[in-house]
Amino acid sequence: MQPATVPLASPAHNAPHTVPAPGALASGLPAAVAAALWRGDQLGAPVAATLSSGFAALDAVLPGGGWPCHTVTEILAPQSGMLEWRLLGPLLRQVCAGGRSVVLVGPPRPPHPPGLRWEGISERQLVWVQTETPAERLWATEQLVRANACGAVIAWLPQVRTEQVRRLQVLAAGCAGPVFLCRPASAAQESSAAPLRLLARVGPDWALRVDVFKRKGPPLGSTLHLPSVPGGLQAILTPRLKQPSALLPSDQPRDAAPAPTPKVDHVVVSAPAPSARRLRLAH
Known part of the structure; x- marks a missing residue:
């Protein structure tokens, strides 16, 4: 018996497939579908409403x-x-x-x-939920997001796990206000x-250095410098103190971190020499 043979593909089958341009693809779709089409190199449009962050440079890249509502936003800080208060103020x-x-957990x-x-x-509109354990913080955050009874929720969850953040993201879909999770920089x-993650650090001249390292759209390759003088200092700072980096030497970077202080494990104190003791006693 002769073995079965499989016919080879014709040259037409091996011809390179031409991918249409995104514009041509969108033009062939219904208007409603083309309007909802989002490409990965474009800044995505939110499904729900947003609230201004108060920083024009930050709003331009969000x-x-x-700040998006009906979703979870992570703010990381060292x-x-x-810094969370200055960024969310x-x-x-x-x-x-x-x-x-505003509820703080x-x-x-x-x-x-x-x-x-x-x-x-x-302070009349500020609710502080004091918790003792990570489990209590997570439980309180979930109940607040599920209840949808406040304008914004800010929860400090340094030990939250990936699946727990995913559950909060699902619950946040029914929450009208923004939900912020404050976590360590690590x-x-x-x-x-x-869907949105930011890293906030201290910058020069009372500014915040913010890196938006996750968003719906292309990655942001530059660091934002947001002016953020605390409200209590705005009226008393002199022009020179509002820009302290101008006082630094020209050869030192303005945003350079201060040199670390050497760690001292122990201190040895020795007694004075006997001759010195005798001299003092003689006087």
Whole structure:
């Protein structure tokens, strides 16, 4: 019996396939479908509403021109409890002005009402949920997002896991306001279901250095420098103190980190020499 033979593909089958240009592809679709088409090299449009961040440079690179609602946004910082207020202050002022409440879950430091008043944030609309364990922080955050009873939720979850962030992202779809998760800078190396992730650091001249390393769109290759003078200092800083980098030597980078302080494990104190003791006693 002769073995079965399989016919070879004709040369027409091996011809290179031409991929149509994105514009040509969109032109052949219905208008409603073409309007909803998003390409990976374009800044995506949000499905839900957005709120302005208060920083024009940041709004320009965020999908939809602001902080997204109905979703989770991660804010990473080297030291928690400091830069988050400066970055989110304009948004919180906007939420409070609209009569909505802002809920804080597990902040590493108690809120400072006088400083919040300088930022235009009323303590009457600020709810602080004090928790003791990571499990309590996560549970409280999930209940608040599910209830959809506040204008914004800010939760400090340094030990949250990937599947837990994914569950919060699913719950946030039914939350009208933005949901922020504050995590350490080391979490940038971990995967996350949050559609928007930012890394905030201290910059020169009272500025914030912000890296948007995950968004719906092409990666942002540059670092944003956002002016962020604390409200209590804005009225008392002199022009020279508003730009302290001008006082640095010209050969030193303005955004260079300070030299680390040497670590001292122990200190040895020796007694004075016997001759020195005798001289003092003789006097």
